[in-house]
Amino acid sequence: MGSERMEMRKRQTSVSQETPSSVQAPPEIGNRGSNACCFCWCCCCSCSCLTVRNQDETTGAVLHELRSDPISNCEESSTPTVEEVKAWGKSFEKLMRAPTGRNVFREFLQSEFSDENILFWLACEDLKQxxxxxxxxxxxxxxxxxxxxxxxxxEVSLDSRVRELINRNMLEPSQYSFDDAQLQIYTLMYRDSYPRFLNSAFYKDLLESVSQKSAEA
Incomplete structure (x- = not known):
């Protein structure tokens, strides 16, 4: 298991180092003076080939939509509809909005020994509250x-630039100390883990299961 985790970390490090040049964050992200929150999503606690479409345009648009329609804390998972599960295959944003979607995605990350990414994201969301x-x-x-x-x-995979920002923010801790890191980990999950998730048994089995139940209803 140690060698598999090490291999996964190497791949994630490679992806995260590409983030600054390939994904443009909204201008307000990283602006500590405005106390702007880069994410306003909330997820349930731990008790929370298809290709990613139009990667270059997603981060800013997704963050804007999620910021205007936050998810409340401690949601309980429910059985999704066929339409919802199919929507997850087209939109990472919708997957992350849905409690059941997040739980399934977290299971998948656990199978890849990379669930620290979503756990870190959840911890940042909790901090913002x-x-x-x-x-x-x-x-x-x-x-x-x-x-x-x-x-x-x-430890999550962060580049040296983001680590330096975190170290500065640690001098005056706030709800937004990890904004840049949270954005980078979100982007990592979107670009690296999400495409594999769509091809995984977790997603395919869930889609088949809800499709069968819908047909029987």
């Missing part, structure tokens, strides 16, 4: 130790 300064500092420290530190077994 906090308003107490002392709790914010505790959560920022925990996220850093769990997902950013090179000593952590759950």
């Amino acid at each position: 906090e308003s107490n300064d002392s709790i914010i500092q505790e959560k920022v420290k925990r996220i850093y130790e769990d997902y950013v530190s090179i000593l952590s077994p759950k």
Whole structure:
């Protein structure tokens, strides 16, 4: 399992290093002065070949739509419809909006030994909901130790530029300390993991299952 995780990390590192030149983030992302949130999605806690279409245009548009229609915390998964599952095959945004979609995607990431990516994303979302300064500092420290530190077994793949920004932000922790890192990990999942997910048994079996239930109804 260790060798498989190492191989996965190498591939993710390669993808994440390409992110700055291939994906354009919205202008407000990374602007700490405005306290603008790069993500406004919320997911349920852990108790939350088809090709990715039009990759060059997605990040800004997806973030804008999700920012205007946030997902509430602690949603429970429900059985999806055929239409919903098919929509996940066309839109990573819709997959990430749906509680069941996120749970299935997380299962897939676990099978690839890369679920630290969605766990980091969830932790960042949780951080953004906090308003107490002392709790914010505790959560920022925990996220850093769990997902950013090179000593952590759950370290996510971030490039040197983003790591430098995080280190600066650690001097004055806030809800937005990991905005740039969260964007990079979202992009990594979208570009690297999502296409494989669409070809996985997780997605295909779910689509077949809901299609059969729909036909029997």
